[in-house]
Amino acid sequence: MWTGFPLFPEAASTVAGGVDALYWFVIAISVFFSAGIFAAIFYFALRYSRKSLDEVPKPIHGSLALEITWSVIPFLITMVMFGWGTSLFFRNFHPPEGAMEIFVTGKQWMWKLQHPEGQREINELHVPVGRAVKLTMATEDVIHSFYIPAFRVKKDVVPGIYSSMWFEPTKPGKYHLFCAEYCGNQHSGMIGWVHVLSEPDYEAWLSGAPRGETMAQAGERLFQRLGCFTCHRADSPGRGPVLEGVFGSTVQLENGVKVVADEVYLRESILKPSAKTVAGYRTQMPTFQGQISEEGLMQVIAYIKSIARQERMNTPQ
Amino acid sequence: MNAALAPPPSAPPPAETPTHYLNANYGFRSWMFTLDHKRIALLYLASITLFFFIGGFYAVMLRLELVTPAGDLMSAENYNKSFTMHGVMMVFFFLIPSIPAVLGNFLIPLMIGARDLAFPRLNLLSWYIYMAGGMLTLYAMVAGGVDTGWTMYTPYSTTYSNSHVMVMAVGIFINGFSSILTGLNFIVTIHKMRAPGLTWFRLPLFVWAHYATSVIQVLGTPVIAITILLVALERGFGFGFFDPKLGGDPILFQHLFWFYSHPAVYIMILPSMGVVSELVTCFSRKKVFGYKFIAMSSVAIAVFGFLVWGHHMFVSGQSIYAGMIFSFLSFLVGIPSAIKVFNWTATMYKGSISYHTPMLYVFGFIGLFTIGGLTGLIVANLGLDVHLHDTYFIVAHFHYIMVGGAVMGYLGGIHFWWPKITGRLYPEGWARFSALVLFVGFNLTFFPQFLVGYLGMPRRYHAYPEEFQVFNVMSSAGASILGLGYLIPMIYLTWSWRYGKLAPPNPWGAKGLEWTTPSPPTTFNFEETPVVTEEAYAYAQEQETEESH
Numbered sequence A: 001m002w003t004g005f006p007l008f009p010e011a012a013s014t015v016a017g018g019v020d021a022l023y024w025f026v027i028a029i030s031v032f033f034s035a036g037i038f039a040a041i042f043y044f045a046l047r048y049s050r051k052s053l054d055e056v057p058k059p060i061h062g063s064l065a066l067e068i069t070w071s072v073i074p075f076l077i078t079m080v081m082f083g084w085g086t087s088l089f090f091r092n093f094h095p096p097e098g099a100m101e102i103f104v105t106g107k108q109w110m111w112k113l114q115h116p117e118g119q120r121e122i123n124e125l126h127v128p129v130g131r132a133v134k135l136t137m138a139t140e141d142v143i144h145s146f147y148i149p150a151f152r153v154k155k156d157v158v159p160g161i162y163s164s165m166w167f168e169p170t171k172p173g174k175y176h177l178f179c180a181e182y183c184g185n186q187h188s189g190m191i192g193w194v195h196v197l198s199e200p201d202y203e204a205w206l207s208g209a210p211r212g213e214t215m216a217q218a219g220e221r222l223f224q225r226l227g228c229f230t231c232h233r234a235d236s237p238g239r240g241p242v243l244e245g246v247f248g249s250t251v252q253l254e255n256g257v258k259v260v261a262d263e264v265y266l267r268e269s270i271l272k273p274s275a276k277t278v279a280g281y282r283t284q285m286p287t288f289q290g291q292i293s294e295e296g297l298m299q300v301i302a303y304i305k306s307i308a309r310q311e312r313m314n315t316p317q
Numbered sequence B: 001m002n003a004a005l006a007p008p009p010s011a012p013p014p015a016e017t018p019t020h021y022l023n024a025n026y027g028f029r030s031w032m033f034t035l036d037h038k039r040i041a042l043l044y045l046a047s048i049t050l051f052f053f054i055g056g057f058y059a060v061m062l063r064l065e066l067v068t069p070a071g072d073l074m075s076a077e078n079y080n081k082s083f084t085m086h087g088v089m090m091v092f093f094f095l096i097p098s099i100p101a102v103l104g105n106f107l108i109p110l111m112i113g114a115r116d117l118a119f120p121r122l123n124l125l126s127w128y129i130y131m132a133g134g135m136l137t138l139y140a141m142v143a144g145g146v147d148t149g150w151t152m153y154t155p156y157s158t159t160y161s162n163s164h165v166m167v168m169a170v171g172i173f174i175n176g177f178s179s180i181l182t183g184l185n186f187i188v189t190i191h192k193m194r195a196p197g198l199t200w201f202r203l204p205l206f207v208w209a210h211y212a213t214s215v216i217q218v219l220g221t222p223v224i225a226i227t228i229l230l231v232a233l234e235r236g237f238g239f240g241f242f243d244p245k246l247g248g249d250p251i252l253f254q255h256l257f258w259f260y261s262h263p264a265v266y267i268m269i270l271p272s273m274g275v276v277s278e279l280v281t282c283f284s285r286k287k288v289f290g291y292k293f294i295a296m297s298s299v300a301i302a303v304f305g306f307l308v309w310g311h312h313m314f315v316s317g318q319s320i321y322a323g324m325i326f327s328f329l330s331f332l333v334g335i336p337s338a339i340k341v342f343n344w345t346a347t348m349y350k351g352s353i354s355y356h357t358p359m360l361y362v363f364g365f366i367g368l369f370t371i372g373g374l375t376g377l378i379v380a381n382l383g384l385d386v387h388l389h390d391t392y393f394i395v396a397h398f399h400y401i402m403v404g405g406a407v408m409g410y411l412g413g414i415h416f417w418w419p420k421i422t423g424r425l426y427p428e429g430w431a432r433f434s435a436l437v438l439f440v441g442f443n444l445t446f447f448p449q450f451l452v453g454y455l456g457m458p459r460r461y462h463a464y465p466e467e468f469q470v471f472n473v474m475s476s477a478g479a480s481i482l483g484l485g486y487l488i489p490m491i492y493l494t495w496s497w498r499y500g501k502l503a504p505p506n507p508w509g510a511k512g513l514e515w516t517t518p519s520p521p522t523t524f525n526f527e528e529t530p531v532v533t534e535e536a537y538a539y540a541q542e543q544e545t546e547e548s549h
């Protein structure tokens, strides 16, 4: 079926324009240089074609000046590309403050997405236009890669860690979502759509979508079910430290190091408790590796984060 | 009285074919146990051709499947196995050994005035090791195949894939030793066996390129061998190296894998650059421009090539500062390649240029390699690679380097030295025609992949959205032309081996010690060790001495 001859992908995020501009710049330089080389080759091939069988041209050994010129000029040009590309990358790397959060789990062969308010989607993601969205991503099995060509963003989702990326859509529409890292049999089926909605449409979608409990509520239930509360009690330190307010705080470890308790730290505390032990406690916490899915883990962390917020609200300033 | 015994002056000389390495002895054993570097080169020629056509068969299957957006020709599983086998066959069993093991093996002793490589037995052993690795990999293929991709990323390859990863891993592991030993053999030979007077800076650039390649082979291959061994240990025995569930780190695998596999790209392209350097001087009949710069840029590429592996991991979660350094070094490694292209072009300036087939391949090489190299500047760019990583843009980029570059150089070299190898001339008309077919077919196959890559089509997709179809149809059409471009030389080269015109010792009027031997050379190459008194490519030597009279 003829679907036209698209030459350029839709540019629908705040970073897309910058990426395309740099792309055109490198293309322009490349076309210029290849045209120069091709022209020289054609010209020499015709101009100096062999006229008689026994002609022997004069040798030219080389020229230091030329060698330096054609090393230094390309070097300078590539450094411009390097500088431009790197600054673009650095600028695009860190999510802006106050980005809305969405949690992604990759799993052979689907994308599961959870909104903090409780909406859950599979292979579809609804986001409002004009708001930065930060994705916190994990995988249940192999490496996947979350790729939205129209936004020019991509990030591998690597087992054992949280990967994160962000984007800010600029145009309402429906855009491809691909898994870019080969992940087995149905790799090419691990695709979906990102729906960018205008603010009112998004509100309508939010209220229309089956909501159920929020991530934090689901996390609280898991917290009960897995028996975390037997050691982590709200009021007084039991066998484990109080978890209220721990998110975002600085934790003093047994080995003297101080770490900030972010998502990655919480994840590790639950899956590999012995990796970083809180000062004053012996490693008594059992590992929950294998007993909780990445999705569930995200919910538990959402719960721990939520009680950190409540805590902050409750303490009189 | 005596006059009666003398032969009549008009009688032809006795029609006796001189003895050379091909007819010195006959029979299966004389090939299987040969220590002659030239015969071993031919053993490699036959085997890499076999593996090339197996790899090519899979490419045909892939291109057929991709004609339509839906995954309808074969199952996803078979598609995944096909691109895995295509990659493994082409990279490990065709491209890496291609020029070194065939042309390098054949020519290095001839070019440096030696009777053989330093270790002829080791050379034969390398071929047996290569065949053992190849056969094991073929076994993995017929036993049911492997679906990890040639990159074998963990933890998919160690924990999740249900295919014959172990067998293939062992096959590639074994094959690595062949590469290491060949490299070692070349290094020692080039150091120790140069003819008197053949100083380092008189060496043909082909030899310099192979020297640099050998260094990479010796230093890099052990790393991939160990990495694959670790994969096998994790997969077979549950040692936790890469799977986080076993306490490993999946990114560690990528570091180790690319630490070898990026330099491996230079194992493929450097020898091809060596071939181009020889060809461009011969068909311009002029000393190469900037000899030392071409020679040293090979060495620079070999050194810097080891420091850029992280450019495959810009979106893997690697530190952004590491990404920055790898990006910087990747730009840097482009400079020596550019230097080469400029010097080859300058060599043609005021030359005497003829358009024999090898020279057409040089034009093809320079054109395609330039495009491959310049698109390298796009993917080495942090800001752009985020979008392009793991798309068809990458597929197009590396095929421009590895097929447009390495294979074009290989075919150019095969044509150039064909008279020396076989003692026969290939049919020039057919050869020119097929070079053209290849060039057209290649561009039609791979150029559209740049476009569809920027549109965002991920690689290794069995099925794809409809808007990408037009590019994939172009690509598949091009691939059928490209396939034809490989088949025609297969046919006429085989034909010419028997029926081609007999070749004189130096049909091109080329410089270089290999052309002072008969075509084909005798088993021990040189009756007497030659003494070298001039620089490489001294095409104007005679004229200069004439002028000085």
Ligand SMILES: [Cu+2]
Pocket: A106, A109, A143, A144, A145, A179, A180, A181, A182, A183, A187, A190
């Ligand atoms: Cu995936």
Ligand SMILES: [Cu+2]
Pocket: B261, B262, B265, B308, B309, B311, B312
């Ligand atoms: Cu690389």
